[in-house]
Amino acid sequence: MFYKFFKYFLVFLCLSACCENESNQYEQTIDEHWTFKNVEDVGWLPATVPGSVHTDLITNKIIEDPFYRINEDTLQWIDKKDWEYRKTFTIPNNILEKEHVQLHFEGLDTYANIYLNDSLVLKANNMFLGWQVPCKPLLKEGVNVLRIVLESPIKIGLKKRERLGYELPNAVNDQSEKGGVGKKQVAVFSRKPGYHFGWDWGPRLVTSGIWKQVKVVAWDTAKLTDVFIHQKKLDETEASLIAEIEIKASKDFQADIEILIDSTRKINKEITLKKGVNNLEIPITIHSPELWWTNGLGNQKLYTIETIIKENNTIIDAVSKRVGLRTIEVIQKKDDLGKSFYFELNGAPVFMKGANYIPQDVFLNRVSKADYERIIKAAVESNFNMIRVWGGGIYEKDIFYDLCDAYGILVWQDFMFACAMYPGNDAFLDNVKKEAEYNVKRLRQHPSIALWCGDNEILTAWNNWGWIDQVTKSQGEAVKNRIWKAYEDVFHDILPNTVNKYDRDRLYWSSSPSSGFGTLDSLTAGDYHYWKVWSNKEPFSKYNEVIPRFMSEYGFQSFPEFESVKKYTEEQDWDIYSEVMKSHQRSSVGNENIEYYMLQNYKKPKDFESFLYVGQLLQAKGITTAIEAHRRNMPYCMGSLYWQFNDCWPAASWSSMDYYGNWKALQYGVKEAFKPTSVIPFQKGDSLEVYVVSDELKNQNAILSLKALDFNGKVLFNEEKVISIKSNSSTLYFSEDISNIVKKKLLKKSLIHIELIGEENTEIDDNVFYFTEPKDLKLTNPNVSFNCIKKDDTTFEITMNSNILAKNVCLRSDVKGRFSQNFKDILPAKNYKILFYSEGKDITIDAFKNSLKIMSLFDSF
Structure with a gap:
């Protein structure tokens, strides 16, 4: 703490000295008392900078919350208008005497014409760039007027589309029809986040605004x-x-x-x-x-x-x-099975554990420092060591990377291109070149940056999604070649050359997924995206078969918890096929798929709230199956990044944390599945196998304990063995025919509890294995009892036990906060201690205890 204070104190002294001497630096942030209006209007309204048109309209009560019910549909007019922001400001007279005075715009969304005292000083056209404008000749003593006219990205996009003269294939994430412009997708023409135009987990709310700070800098x-x-x-x-x-x-x-x-x-x-x-x-x-x-x-x-x-x-x-001082390499060596793909940190191979990250809101100005801190701390607590910043969002703000540096989270950094072919004209390519240089230079100092990736799924889409045939048949060979040349210009020329020039020690990976530079994805080399579980309705068991060298995308959906759903719905909407629930589900097969998989694995839930709860269990079951398969198969597979970590609005999606920051069952599940040392049971044919996976850099001794229990707690099988856990490895330590463990007639009402016990009888990890799907388990009504004590001002300890198996016990509280564990199986006659971290300090034990609600799988049907 002293160190941090001292550092900022030094910086303060430097800045103070500068301000006292006329020959030194001066900086003034221009962030208060802005006004805005539709350019067609006369009256001005208060505005917030940094901000956006949509959030300013909300604040001024011109529009309703876009996330509530289907309000989004009525707000599509906003992106067709031009908007103007205005600010009057003064600067100290002595600043005008400085040799250089500049306006710094750290982020403009997106087509912005900047006027200082009625003189045009900048025409900005890229949301991912910062802009610096010399302005001394135009400044004057007294009042200065700064105006920013934000042109409609839709109107400009339509003009660019028409000028291009041919159609660009895309994955139709751009929800242009919802936006009222028919099938004329325009997202690819603007250097602006693709997800603003819609995605299969997000709304179509195309923003404009001053999304980062504006400053006057003089020197x-x-x-x-x-x-x-x-x-x-x-x-x-x-x-x-x-x-x-x-x-x-x-x-x-x-x-x-x-x-x-x-x-x-x-x-x-x-x-x-x-x-x-x-x-x-x-x-x-x-x-x-x-x-x-x-x-x-x-x-x-x-x-x-x-x-x-x-x-x-x-x-x-x-x-x-x-x-941060570290070495990092991506090791790609040929072996008997193909070519390796793993990250080596400071000379040690590291299995990458984490998720794909999207922007935390459609309206980026609403993401606070506390929000960034919360999400990176969640990654740390969930045993992540990597986050992939996905290419349809933004190059994140500095604070994101600062936190990743501070907490030890590596970043797989995409450039901002995803799921579409892009224009190849000179103006577009020049814009991309500036964007790449700006962001590589901005981010290269961060030790958290692990690699630069050119795009998300474009190489795969061009070759495997029918795009080549589609373009050739409808527009001819020449157009096909022109589109592919544009791809090569960006991803095989501009981006790799930029990385090589400004960040030469990091790997440039041209496309995700791929098996090498410009080479299609493969299970035996490079990184892989697997979506046949979900898109093709393959069973969760396929995760045990499809094992790549590095799994950088895979996922399964769920709904937010009931309390979150209540925030954007009314009671009449509480059906997954209601208009509102379908509107907050942007996958065309989403709700149907959830229900399909649910009935394969679970009994039909009795009501809407139960459906949401079981849906979260389903998601956790699927993704943790995949994680365990990936870790079990190390070192062949050396990475598991599921889709996706978070949400940009409240909706059904692949996220493990909902828009409001609540942990779904999946987040609690991956926290357990990503433990540094994990015990992993796996049924192979008629045998039960038990692996121990360790990410630790040293060996450790432990006791491996297996107990088969019926749901009343009777011991049916018991075995213990002393093992030596190898560092950085996956090792099979137990294999036995299931018939030698539990009789066939007991398979639906028994389980195996596996514990890994370390020194001084401490539990390293435990896991529970069932012989059948949850829908076939012979569950009975458990009696779950609990007691609470207050550990400190913000932490409560809950001790729980049950007379019989209580499966997937979900704790909820009206008190704002989070549990250390949740959705756990409570085994009979075993005490469990769970912490609750309250966001308030004045909560009594009685108030907290009375707020607790408990639900188990038995209660859902």
Whole structure:
């Protein structure tokens, strides 16, 4: 805590010194007292910046909540209008005397014409870029007026589509018909998030706005325009780094460069700066470096390296970077079965555990720092070590990557292209080149960035989804070739060359899924997306058969919990086939598929609330089956990233956490399935096999205990064995014919409880195995009892037990907070301790206990 305070104190001192001296830096954020209007209107309304047109319309009560019931349908007019934002501001008089004054726009959505005092200074056309505009000649003493006219992305998109002269194939995630423009999809023509135009888990709400901060920045003499701490060599004894520094100077002069490492070590260098852009390299050596590790494998040491320019001992500019020292490689070596694909961190192979991440809201300004902290902490608690930032969303805000750095979550970073072919004209390609350079340079310092991936599913779609034939038959061979050339220009030229130039030590992976650069996906090489469970109604058991080298996408849907559904529905909507529930389900086969799989695995739920509960159990059952299969098959398979972690609105989807941040059964399930050391039972034919999987980097000794029990707790089989768990491995430790464990007539009313006991009798992991599907289990009504104590101001401990098996016990509370475990099987005569983390401090034990609701699978039918 002191370290963090001290770092910010140093930065404060630097900035204070700058503000006191006329020759130094000045920065003013312009974020208050904006107004906005439809350009066709006369009256102005209050606006929020950063923000969006939709959220400003909501705040001013012009429109209703777009997420409530089917309000979305009535709001499609918004994206066809042009909107104007206005702000008057003053800056201190002495700032006008500075040599350079700029307006910085960190994010504009998307087609923005910027006027300063009625002079056009910028025409922005890319939501993923930051913009810097020299403005000194146009500024004046006193009041200045800044206007931003946001042109309709739909109207511009339609013009670009018409000018292109041919059709681009896409996966029809762009819900253009809902938007009132027929089958004229326009998402690919704008460098803006694809999911804003709709997806099979999201609404169509095409935003405009000023989505990041606006600043006035002024400086004299020189400015640090880029600092990159490039790691050249790393071993146990020494880290060799190069500070690659870009300085823009307004004159020739002698300067001092000072580099501080964790505020304790200083490097000084005298240099001569020439007027214009100067590039220099300064070597840095750190002895006995502390390495950066992923969650679960070690600490996340981040060195603070500050670069300071001085003239005559006066600070001109300073930049601070947080640097994690680690090596990361994607190992692709030929073997007897194909080619490996795994991440090696600091020389150790690491099985990647995590999920695909989408933006947390359609309206990005509503995602707070607390929201980012909550979701990354959920990833950490769920034993993730990787998140894939998917290509139909955004290059996330800096805070996202800062948190991944701090908590040890690696990022598979897609460029923002997904499920469609894109234009190839010069203006589009030039825009993409600027976008790629800007974001690679912005994010490359983060140790959490594991690789750069060109696109999501485009290579697969072009070759396997019928697009080649579709284009050739309808538009001819020449158009087909032109579309493919555009693909190669972006994904085989611009993007790899950008990564190679600005972040040369990281892998560029051209498309996900694929087995190599420009090569189609395969189970024996590269990464893989598997969707036949869900799309083709293959059974969950197929997850045990389809094992790739790295599974970067697979998934199964569920609904949010009942309390979440209540927030966007009315009682009349409480049927999965009601108009509202279908509207909040964007997969064309979604609700039907959930019901189909449910009846294959579970008894028909008795009511709507029970259906939501069982649907979550179903999702957890499917995905944890896949996770266990992937981990069981390491090192052949070395990654499992399910689809998807979160939601951008309240809906049925593949998420493990709903839009409101509530953990579904799946999130609790993956927390268990991704434990560093896991015991995994698996039925192979007539035999029961038990594997132990370890991500640990050292061996450990344990006791493996197996007990077969009937649902009343009677022991039918008992075996213990001392085992040595190999580091970073999956090992089979038990195999026995099921008939030697439990008699056939007892299979529907018995289970096997497997425990892994470590030193001092501590439980490393446990798992429960059933011999049949949940619908065939002979469950009876359990008597679940519990007691509560208050551990501290925000934490309650619940002790639970049951007289007989209580399957999938779900705890709910009206108190805002979260349980440490949920949806657990409570075995007879065994005590379970579960924590509840309250978001409030003034909750009494009685109030909390009275708020608790308990439901088990038996209660659902």
